Amino acid sequence: MSVVLAEFADGVAVFTLNRPEARNAVDLEVSKALAAAVDEFEARPDLTIGILTGTGGTFCAGMDLKAFARGERPSLPGRGFGGLTQAPPTKPLIAAVEGWALAGGCELALTADLIVAARDAKFGLPEVGRGLAAAAGGLLRLPKILPYQLAMEIAITGDPFTAEDAHRYGLVNRLAEPGHALDVAKELAARVARNGPLAVRATKQVVSMAANYTDADGFETQREFVDPVFASADAQEGARAFAEKRAPVWTGA
Known part of the structure; x- marks a missing residue:
């Protein structure tokens, strides 16, 4: 067992x-x-x-x-x-x-x-x-x-x-x-x-570390997590799905 x-x-x-x-x-x-x-x-x-x-x-x-x-x-x-x-x-x-x-x-x-x-x-x-x-x-x-x-x-x-x-x-x-x-x-x-998996993962990382930084330091540090999200295929898929009024199909990439 x-x-x-x-x-x-x-x-x-x-x-x-x-x-x-x-x-x-x-x-x-x-x-x-x-x-x-x-x-x-x-x-x-x-x-x-x-x-x-x-x-x-x-x-x-x-x-x-x-x-x-x-x-x-x-x-x-x-x-x-x-x-x-x-x-x-x-x-x-x-x-x-x-x-x-x-x-x-x-x-x-x-x-x-x-x-x-x-x-x-x-x-x-x-x-x-x-x-x-x-x-x-x-x-x-x-x-x-x-x-x-x-x-x-x-x-x-x-x-x-x-x-x-x-x-x-x-x-x-x-x-x-x-x-x-x-x-x-x-x-x-x-x-x-239902949300984009890359976006959820990055969001968790930023929220969990937020208390450790001032706003100025936090904006700099969060780039490590959020920049790959904006550059991802899922980000493009989310925008297309919104424009086409359909549910997004996430790939996690």
């Missing part, structure tokens, strides 16, 4: 953590499998956006502590926890969260560009209660999304927070009825996948 299921169709990749007996906890095998699936997603020009989710009504319970106690670390060099948190894909990624996104599972969700969560889902960084620290990006990403004091409270108490609260503060894009987070994520992904 594969610990990560990967489906590719209609411009969308769906990655499913598949260890329901362990609440989709991440061990080294999961990290390697997820990294390999993301590599295929990145390499295929017919795929525009990805979705990460979990089986069995749980997104991810974090690091497999039994494997950790045996001396195993579920991080890959240069890629981080789950083969993902330190090196997210250049294409957009949606986290579709049911149940718990806990510890490293919460950090996987924070790695995504968009989050869809069931109304009864819960997030948390409980590492401090185990004598650990949320070192897979949670402490870095959470304060960029939530107010400082709220992010600090979550991080140093280890207490969980609800999807409803996360949505109110802008961390979750869309709420779904329980059991339907993946359905709503697929609807959102399909909307994105």
